[in-house]
Amino acid sequence: MSESHAVRDRVLTVGVAVARSGRLASLGDPLDFALTWLEPKLAGRGPAGYSMRLVSRDTRSCAEGARQAVEELVGQENAAIVVTLAGTEVLPAVADACEAAGVPCLSSTFPWQVYYYGRGADDDRPFDWTYHFCWGLDDIAGVFADLWERVDGSRQQVGCLWNDGPQGMWSRHPQRGFAPVARSRGHRLVEPEPYREPATTFDAHVKAFRDAEIDIVTSAATGRDLALFRARAAEEGRQPRLITCSRWLAYPPSVIREGTPPAQAGVGTLAYWTPAHPYRSSIDGMTAAELADTYEQATGRQSLQPLGLAYALFEVATHALTTAGDPTDRRSIATALGRTKLHTMAGLLDWTRGPVPNIATVALAGGQWQPGTRHDYELAIVTPGQVDGLSVTGDLVTA
Template identity: 85%
Template sequence: MSESRAVRERVLTVGVAVARSGRLASLGDPLDFALRHLAPKLAGRGPAGYTIRLASRDTRSCAEGARRAVEELIRDEDASIVLTLAGTEVLPAVADACEAAGVPCLSSTFPWQVYYYGRGGGDDRPFDWTYHFCWGLDDIAETFADLWERVDGPGSREQIGCLWNDGPQGMWSRHPRHGFAPAARARGHRLVEPEPYREPAGSLDAHVKAFEDAGIDIVTSAATGRDLAAFRARAAEVGWRPRLITCSRWLAYPPSVTPSGQLPAQAGVGTLAYWTPAHPYRSSIDGMTAAELADAYEQSTGRQSLQPLGLAYALFEVASHALGTADDPTDRRSVAAALGATRLHTMAGPLDWTRGPVPNIATVALAGGQWQPGSRHDYELTVVTPGRIEGLSATGDLVTA
């Protein structure tokens, strides 16, 4: 065996499919930061006799770009495992390309039911190569119900207006078995559901009128920031203002006041708090706390930290753990088996693929948050309800209209 080949064979490559251009580039920022921050640390953490190397490709924020990124990571970089955080079309494309190629894949920031059942998985039909960690649609409903039930006033908490689109977010939210709606109804809430709107929304007049006519005080949605802003603007025009809006999509990103002084779409909106500097999480790689990671990101980038940062960090933690515990880290089948057996405390909290809820999935606990004016930034995510996160305390109270 030549010396150059021997050197190559002692290197295990973690491939990263990350959006660096296109509409999802901001989602790629925390993953890119985690990659650059951890690359030198992971180089010394490979299994005995090996070093870990990181390589990335741009998904270009589209499904075709995602498939091409996976092809290049496998062909040109000989990736032992592929990691991604992505969007509605991009993440499944990365996972499906890895499944077809027989390469382990680990992903996050996508409700697990959409990832699993939406890609054709079944309770008795797991995937061979693709693994995921995230919360579920039912967890979103439970978290939002915790927020709804803090709104004062007779009857105000019982009826919930649903601003659903006709895309995957709205479809899965309405799913009779796996969606958001069954869990919300199980908590005693009646959902008022006008016809789904086409995204991007044109007119949302019918939704505003339906909610106003029904006496709705609380609205929930999975809208984009653009459509949520349009809905709020139209409601203000007719003189109707819900007391609380909860939304699960794009709310991971800090809002800021626009140059015109107009309030951003997220201002005062209740959302998921899955990772903040207040979360009691610590990295298995370097012992860094959530607060320290948020500070490192802000010091390095000059920008406010993002919720996906904690999940991005955890992707590398789990990949390193799988390579270190695989019977043969050079064998992709062995690495996939190690992913499925992983139980690890990470920057995203405790992750356990041995518990389900279905094969290939580990769950992330949620708290309830609200974007409120902050002391260090225009708006900061306040933890209002700690949910099921052990050791997390509320950092503020829910503010309603």
């Protein structure tokens, strides 16, 4: 064996599929930051006799770019494992490409039902190579119901602003979506026909919500579409007392940049990682608050929730490589992922308990975008939800 091949065989490569161009580039910032920050720390943390390196490829914010990124990471860089996050089309494309190539993949920031069932797995036929950690649509519904019930302490009629894409389709799925859990809590959902994204009008929704005297609206809209709905409702003299929204509205105004005040103003959303979360990295002991502060000082930008999950991707990948029976064998690495139970920057991630194979869940709290002290709007924790030890940092404010 040549010296160059011997050296390569002693290096374990973590491939990173990350959006550095296109519409998801801002959501790629946390993953790119975590890669840059952790690379020197991980170099010496491989299993005995091995070093680690991190190599990235740009997904270009599209499915085609995602597939090409995987091809290059596997074919050119000999990636032992690929990590990624974010993107309704991009994340599944990365995972599917890894499944086809026979290389372990770890991903996050995508409701697990959409990732799992939406990609064709079922309870009896899981994936071979692809693993994921995230919350579920049922978890979002539970957190949002907590917020709705704080409006006046009772069950509510809730207007649903669903699009006709995967977000809306899975949210209203009769068995595996958001809607069944919301209804099981005693809430009545008013669901007009889904709208095509990007929306051009919300006249039918505004009328339906007006006729039903809706005070609470929930959605997974983009910032642009939510701003359009709010403007149209205001023209009709309607102002919901509370709007809850996931997806893009979980990110700060600096990411979306829609309107003044921003689309996030007063919106209740899921809180899966904030500086207030009582989490600590398994790699360097850094706390959530320290990571958020480090990111803001280094980039000059407000931290956003995927930062904690991006950090955890590298923690879990490192753990899998160091606990695999043979870190040069991809099947051994995949097996190690499936038995991982690890406290990380994203909380406890446990693949041994499901809810289905290949999935670990992330605990959710309830947040609301409120005027801040360091930034124009900050995500206040208004209910701790499923997160043990998380302190409330603000009261829910309604119109």
